[in-house]
Amino acid sequence: MTQAAPGSAGDRFALYDLLVTYGALIDAMELDAWLALFAASCTYHIVPRENYERGLPAGLVYCDSRAMVEDRIRALREANKYNIHNDRHLIGLPRVIGEERDAKLVEAPFAVYQTDQEGETRLFATGLYRDRIVAEGNGLKFRDKLVLLDTFAVPSLLATPL
Amino acid sequence: MTQAAPGSAGDRFALYDLLVTYGALIDAMELDAWLALFAASCTYHIVPRENYERGLPAGLVYCDSRAMVEDRIRALREANKYNIHNDRHLIGLPRVIGEERDAKLVEAPFAVYQTDQEGETRLFATGLYRDRIVAEGNGLKFRDKLVLLDTFAVPSLLATPL
Amino acid sequence: MTQAAPGSAGDRFALYDLLVTYGALIDAMELDAWLALFAASCTYHIVPRENYERGLPAGLVYCDSRAMVEDRIRALREANKYNIHNDRHLIGLPRVIGEERDAKLVEAPFAVYQTDQEGETRLFATGLYRDRIVAEGNGLKFRDKLVLLDTFAVPSLLATPL
Numbered sequence: 001m002t003q004a005a006p007g008s009a010g011d012r013f014a015l016y017d018l019l020v021t022y023g024a025l026i027d028a029m030e031l032d033a034w035l036a037l038f039a040a041s042c043t044y045h046i047v048p049r050e051n052y053e054r055g056l057p058a059g060l061v062y063c064d065s066r067a068m069v070e071d072r073i074r075a076l077r078e079a080n081k082y083n084i085h086n087d088r089h090l091i092g093l094p095r096v097i098g099e100e101r102d103a104k105l106v107e108a109p110f111a112v113y114q115t116d117q118e119g120e121t122r123l124f125a126t127g128l129y130r131d132r133i134v135a136e137g138n139g140l141k142f143r144d145k146l147v148l149l150d151t152f153a154v155p156s157l158l159a160t161p162l
Numbered sequence: 163m164t165q166a167a168p169g170s171a172g173d174r175f176a177l178y179d180l181l182v183t184y185g186a187l188i189d190a191m192e193l194d195a196w197l198a199l200f201a202a203s204c205t206y207h208i209v210p211r212e213n214y215e216r217g218l219p220a221g222l223v224y225c226d227s228r229a230m231v232e233d234r235i236r237a238l239r240e241a242n243k244y245n246i247h248n249d250r251h252l253i254g255l256p257r258v259i260g261e262e263r264d265a266k267l268v269e270a271p272f273a274v275y276q277t278d279q280e281g282e283t284r285l286f287a288t289g290l291y292r293d294r295i296v297a298e299g300n301g302l303k304f305r306d307k308l309v310l311l312d313t314f315a316v317p318s319l320l321a322t323p324l
Numbered sequence: 325m326t327q328a329a330p331g332s333a334g335d336r337f338a339l340y341d342l343l344v345t346y347g348a349l350i351d352a353m354e355l356d357a358w359l360a361l362f363a364a365s366c367t368y369h370i371v372p373r374e375n376y377e378r379g380l381p382a383g384l385v386y387c388d389s390r391a392m393v394e395d396r397i398r399a400l401r402e403a404n405k406y407n408i409h410n411d412r413h414l415i416g417l418p419r420v421i422g423e424e425r426d427a428k429l430v431e432a433p434f435a436v437y438q439t440d441q442e443g444e445t446r447l448f449a450t451g452l453y454r455d456r457i458v459a460e461g462n463g464l465k466f467r468d469k470l471v472l473l474d475t476f477a478v479p480s481l482l483a484t485p486l
Contacts, residue, residue, distance in 0.1 A: 009171035009333035020255040024269065027290070048443070049410065086211065086312050088288040090254050090273055092414050093344040107348060111414055111437065113273065113288045119210070119314030121288050126412040126437045126445050128351070150410050152443030171333035182417040186431060189452070248373065248474050250450040252416050252435055275435065275450045281372070281476030283450050 015094055018133065018140045019108050023089030026161050029080065031073050034161065039134055039141040044069045046162055048152040049127065060149065060158060072161075079159045087124070087160050088113040094129075103132040103143060112162060125151035125162065177256055180295065180302045181270050185251030188323050191242065193235050196323065201296055201303040206231045208324055210314040211289065222311065222320060234323075241321045249286070249322050250275040256291075265294040265305060274324060287313035287324065339418055342457065342464045343432050347413030350485050353404070355397050358485065363458055363465040368393045370486055372476040373451065384473065384482060396485075403483045411448070411484050412437045418453075427456040427467060436486060449475035449486065 018037065025034035038044070046061035063069045091110045098105035107130050114124040132144040147162045180199065187196035200206070208223035225231045253272045260267035269292050276286040294306035309324045342361065349358035362368070370385035387393045415434045422429035431454050438448040456468035471486045 009174075009337070012333075012337055013171070013174055016255050017257050020257050020271075023254070023271065024257065024290075027271065050443075088271055088273070088290070088312050090252055090271055090288075090414055092347070093255070093340050093417070095341050095344050095348065109344075109347065109351065109412055109414055111273070111412070111435070113285070113312070115288065115312040119212075119312075119316075121285060121313040121315075123285060123437070123445060123447060126414075126439065128348075128412070150412050150437070150439040150443075151445040153445075154443075171336075175333070175336055178417050179419050182419050182433075185416070185433065186419065186452075189433065250433055250435070250452070250474050252414055252433055252450075255417070273435070275447070275474070277450065277474040281374075281474075281478075283447060283475040283477075285447060 014140050015096070015104070015106065015133065018142075019091050019094045019106075019129070022142070023091045023110070027087050027089055029160070031077065031161075035069065035073055037142055038066060038069060038145070039136050039143040040066060042066050042069060042141070042143050042145070044072070044142075044145045044147075044161075046147040046149055046158070049148040049150055050152065052146075052148055060154075061147075076158075076160060084117050085159070086115045088115070088121070091129070100132070103134045106131045106133050110162075125149055125154055127151070127162070176302050177258070177266070177268065177295065180304075181253050181256045181268075181291070184304070185253045185272070189249050189251055191322070193239065193323075197231065197235055199304055200228060200231060200307070201298050201305040202228060204228050204231065204303070204305050204307070206234070206304075206307045206309075206323075208309040208311055208320070211310040211312055212314065214308075214310055222316075223309075238320075238322060246279050247321070248277045250277070250283075253291070262294070265296045268293045268295050272324075287311055287316055289313065289324070338464050339420070339428070339430065339457065342466075343415050343418045343430075343453070346466070347415045347434070351411050351413055353484075355401065355485075359393065359397055361466055362390060362393060362469070363460050363467040364390060366390050366393065366465070366467050366469070368396070368466075368469045368471075368485075370471040370473055370482070373472040373474055374476065376470075376472055384478075385471075400482075400484060408441050409483070410439045412439070412445075415453070424456070427458045430455045430457050434486075449473055449478055451475065451486070 044063040047059040051058050094106045094108040096104050097107050111126045112124045115121040127149040130146045134143045206225040209221040213220050256268050256270040258266050259269050273288045274286045277283040289311040292308045296305045368387040371383040375382050418430045418432040420428050421431050435450045436448045439445040451473040454470045458467045
C-alpha cells in the first residue's frame with residue numbers, strides 16, 4: 001500500500017473506511033462516488049453463496065469490467081425512479097484473509113435493511129463481501145468485489161447495489 | 163483532540179469506543195453514564211430521514227440543550243417502568259466525514275433490535291447517526307447528536323433513546 | 325499481551341480480528357478453526373440475559389472446560405447433518421471494559437441471522453458477548469466466553485454456536 005507501511009494502523013483504518021464508505025454511499029444513493037471506490041480495472045459480482053460453494057456460475061450480477069459496472073449503475077438509477085425505498089447497510093469489521101502481490105484479500109459480513117414508503121423497515125439480505133483491494137491513486141480501491149449472498153429469495157432485479 | 167495527535171490511532175479508537183459505548187449504555191439502561199457521554203453544552207435530535215432530507219422541521223425528539231436531554235431521560239425512566247423490553251444496538255464503523263474548528267463530524271449506521279417479555283426479538287429501527295464530536299474533560303463527547311431515522315413507523319413515544 | 329505494548333494499535337486490531345474471526349468461522353462452519361480461538365483452559369456459556377441479571381444459573385449451553393466445548397462441537401456437527409441453514413454473524417465493535425492480571429474483559433454486541441434452504445433470511449438472535457481474553461501461543465484467545473442472549477425464544481437445541 002502506498003499510504004503507510006504495510007500493516008500500519010493508518011493502513012487498517014483506510015481499509016475500515018473503504019468498507020463503511022462503500023455502504024454509506026449506496027445508502028445515500030451517491031452512486032458516482034460509490035463507483036469511484038472501484039479501481040480503473042475492476043469486477044463486481046453478486047453470487048448466491050450456495051451457488052458459489054457448489055461452483056455453479058449463476059450469479060445475480062456479473063460485471064467483469066468497469067464499463068459493465070457503469071452500465072449497471074445507469075440501469076439502477078433508472079430502476080430507482082420507480083422503486084422507492086431506502087437502504088441501510090450494516091457492515092461488520094473487515095478482516096484481511098490473504099495477501100497477494102499487490103492486493104489484499106478482505107472479507108466482511110453485512111446485512112442490508114430496506115425501508116419502504118410507509119416507513120417500515122425489513123431485513124433485505126445478509127451475506128459476505130470477499131474483496132480484492134489495491135492501492136490506486138490517492139487511496140484504497142476495490143479491484144474485485146464479490147458479494148456472496150446468503151439470501152437468494154430476493155427479487156431478481158436488484159434495485160440498488162449490494 | 164487533546165488526547166493524541168490529530169488522526170492518531172488512539173484518537174480513532176477513542177472515537178470507536180465512544181460510539182459503541184453509547185449503544186451499550188442504552189442497552190444496559192445506564193442512562194446517567196449515557197448522559198455523561200454528552201458535552202456540557204449539547205443537542206440531541208431524532209428526525210425521520212425523509213423529513214430531514216426535505217428540510218421539514220418535524221422531529222420525534224428535539225432537545226436543544228443539555229437540560230432538555232436530562233428531562234428526556236427522566237421521562238424515559240418513567241416510561242420504562244411500564245414498557246418492558248430490552249434494546250440491542252448494532253452500530254457500524256464510524257467514519258469522519260468532516261472537520262470543524264474544534265469538532266469532528268462523524269457518521270455511523272445503526273440498527274436497534276428489541277426483545278419483548280416473551281423473549282422474542284424484532285428489528286425496531288435502522289438509521290444513521292450524524293454527530294459533532296469534541297474533546298472535553300477526559301475524553302471525547304457528543305456535542306450534537308442527530309439520529310436520522312429510516313424507520314418512521316415507530317411508536318411516537320420512544321421508550322428508550324436511540 | 326505479548327505481541328505489542330499494552331494499548332497499542334496492533335493490540336486493538338488483534339482484538340478486533342479475534343472477534344470477527346470468531347463469527348466468520350461459525351458462519352463458514354469451520355468449527356475446528358473456531359475451537360482454536362479458545363485458550364487451552366477455557367469456558368463457554370450461553371445464558372439468557374434475563375437469567376444472568378437475576379443470578380439464575382439456568383444456561384442454554386454450559387461448558388466449564390475445553391473438553392466440554394469439544395464435546396459440544398461434536399454434537400453440533402451431528403445436529404447440522406439434519407438442520408440445514410446458514411448463519412451470519414454481525415458483531416459490533418468490541419470494547420475493553422476491564423483489565424485483570426493477565427486478561428482483558430471485553431464486550432461486543434451481536435446479531436445472528438439464519439438463512440433456510442429456501443433462501444429466506446431471518447433474525448435468529450441478538451445478544452452481548454462478555455469475554456475474558458488472554459494472550460496465549462501466537463495470539464489472543466478466549467479464556468471465558470459468555471454469550472448473554474437477549475432472545476430466549478430460541479430452540480433449546482442450538483444447532484450452531486453463538
